[in-house]
Amino acid sequence: MTQKRALVVRGGWDGHQPVEATDRFIPYLESHGYEVRVEDSTRVYAEADYLAGVDLVLQCVTMTTIEADEVAGLRAAVEAGTGLAGWHGGIVDSFRSNAEYLQLVGGQFAGHPGKHPDECTGEQSDNYVPHRITMTPAAAQHPITAGLDDFDLVTEQYWVLADGLVDGLVDVLATTTQAVREWDPWHRPVTSPAVWTRSWGQGRVFVCTPGHRVEVLDDPNVRTLVERGLLWASR
Template sequence: MNTRTALVVRGGWEGHDPVGSTDIFIPQLADAGFDVVIEDSLEVYADESAMSGVDLIVQCWTMGDILVDEMHGLRVAVENGAGLAGWHGGILDSFRGATDFHHIVGGQFVAHPRDMVDHEFVVRPERVDHPITAGIGPRVRITTEQYWVQTDPLCDVLATTTHEVRPDAPWNEPATVPVMWTRRWGRGKVFVSTIGHGPDDLRIPEIRTMIGRGLIWAAREEAESN
């Protein structure tokens, strides 16, 4: 059986602690049989030889810019079957001007109306048996940033959260937005979680479980691996 390769690309804005956050999941990937490669530069995306052997890309890179050849390499890798997975700003607030990237991910962060807020997310009834959400919820309360995201119709939404009407807010009715989703892109699979501001979020048992499962879910199947 061939060993699959997980590429962890981490950097960008340090406020999301890309090193500490990804370090939580690296042992799980290794235990699952992945050869884990860590990169602190986006340049690897432009390396065709390196990207052709990747089965899973875990990105934790908030804001910043991605060059044309880097974006091309990432897109080709996913379309050819590499999984792409991430959480919070490391995938939803990456490369704000790169609409090609947002197209692959299926969504984009636009706001968190308050900083840390007590709220709940709800696993969708039709997704309670999904391998990522099985046994979770159906309702989980957390205190962290409540992301407002804009997503596209091809996302398979696993869980949602609702921004309630508030006296200090401009919206006039509750707004329910995705918290976690998957999607297919070419031959690749994509997993996204809005939750994961930093290591404290990622150590919450339900969050750690779902994200860990999501990483494995997104990876290229072993039978398809090079």
């Protein structure tokens, strides 16, 4: 039996703990029969011959840029069957200026409205708010979310612009709703996808927006979503 291959690509903004976060899931992949390669640069996406044999790309890269040949290589690999998976800004706030990447993933981080300005201290926790992750009707039958109930978190609540709300190419498994508060400029609640999947050619894409830091990834519900999502996305 041929061993499966996973590629972990990590880097960008250190606040998302790309090394510590991905290290949590490498043993899980290895226990499921994956040979894991770790890279701290997206240059590996331009290695077409190598990427063609990768079953799963786990990406945790936030707020950086990507070269044209790299995103073309990633798109080609996913279209041919390589899975792409990730969480939080490591997948939906990776390369803000690259339209080809955004089309592949199907969603883009737009904000994480935080506490009242008078409560802010300049720390990351300024953006930590209590919120609920709500399963959609489709979640009950999907292998990533089957058996999971709605759950609550106190962390960044991602406001996401996503295709699933308009073009139907994203299958939304969970949502989160940003409330209207007296200091906010919007006037009605805003519901964003929190967990979704996307088919692209022969490949699969999995996104989980919770996962700001390792303590969020250690939440049993989030950990289960990510672990199942990795296996689901894989070739």
